[in-house]
Amino acid sequence: MSYFSFLKSWLMPEDTQTPAPREIQSVFSSLPELETERLILRKAKLRDAAHIFQYARDPEVSRYVLWDTHETLADSRAYVRYLRRQYALGAPSSWVIVHRESMRTIGTIGYMSYDAENEVLEVGYSLAREFWNQGIMTEALKKVIAFSFETLAVNRLEAVHEIGNPASGRVLVKCGMKYEGVLRERVRKKGRYVDVAMYGIIRRDYL
Numbered sequence: 001m002s003y004f005s006f007l008k009s010w011l012m013p014e015d016t017q018t019p020a021p022r023e024i025q026s027v028f029s030s031l032p033e034l035e036t037e038r039l040i041l042r043k044a045k046l047r048d049a050a051h052i053f054q055y056a057r058d059p060e061v062s063r064y065v066l067w068d069t070h071e072t073l074a075d076s077r078a079y080v081r082y083l084r085r086q087y088a089l090g091a092p093s094s095w096v097i098v099h100r101e102s103m104r105t106i107g108t109i110g111y112m113s114y115d116a117e118n119e120v121l122e123v124g125y126s127l128a129r130e131f132w133n134q135g136i137m138t139e140a141l142k143k144v145i146a147f148s149f150e151t152l153a154v155n156r157l158e159a160v161h162e163i164g165n166p167a168s169g170r171v172l173v174k175c176g177m178k179y180e181g182v183l184r185e186r187v188r189k190k191g192r193y194v195d196v197a198m199y200g201i202i203r204r205d206y207l
Helices: 005-011 022-030 047-057 074-087 137-149 168-172
Strands: 039-042 094-099 104-115 120-127 154-161 178-189 193-200
Touching: 022 074, 022 104, 039 137, 047 074, 047 104, 047 120, 094 120, 094 137, 094 178, 104 137, 120 137, 137 154, 137 168, 154 168, 154 178, 168 178
Parallel strands: 120 154
Antiparallel strands: 039 094, 094 104, 104 120, 154 193, 178 193
């Protein structure tokens, strides 16, 4: 569950929430393959679990995300099955990030939640530590932002990061997202409350 979806589900019971338009659900289901100079973004496949486990077992990778460090390959397989269930449901989900040169799956990026009433998507990502500080995530996120505004009827993309992880904020700014403030103890993560920084980009910023 994303950072904000729990609160929304509590305030707005599921049967009163605006459902995602069929066109958006279709995109969530298909997640078309996207390409950049160094990367391929595509739907997760069962065989990706082994590569995902290689980086998801690293405590530094899981330090600032909601999911726990993967202890076994079974954890990574369960994650891939979750992504594939989301595709089948036409629900917000993620692409895997494939490094062209090595053809390894090195991370994920995608949609954490969708607010149909306000046409807002929340984005999130994770990346293998050996590929940090190489512009990889900036490259991937720029592609996802372009795809989102050029393909989907959304007005705003937003993202948050724990304030102890400023490197993530630098990625968001490089991709045109604007810093909008700190939400104090907004997220309960792994048994503790953490402050998160909010960033957003709206359609007129992109166009």
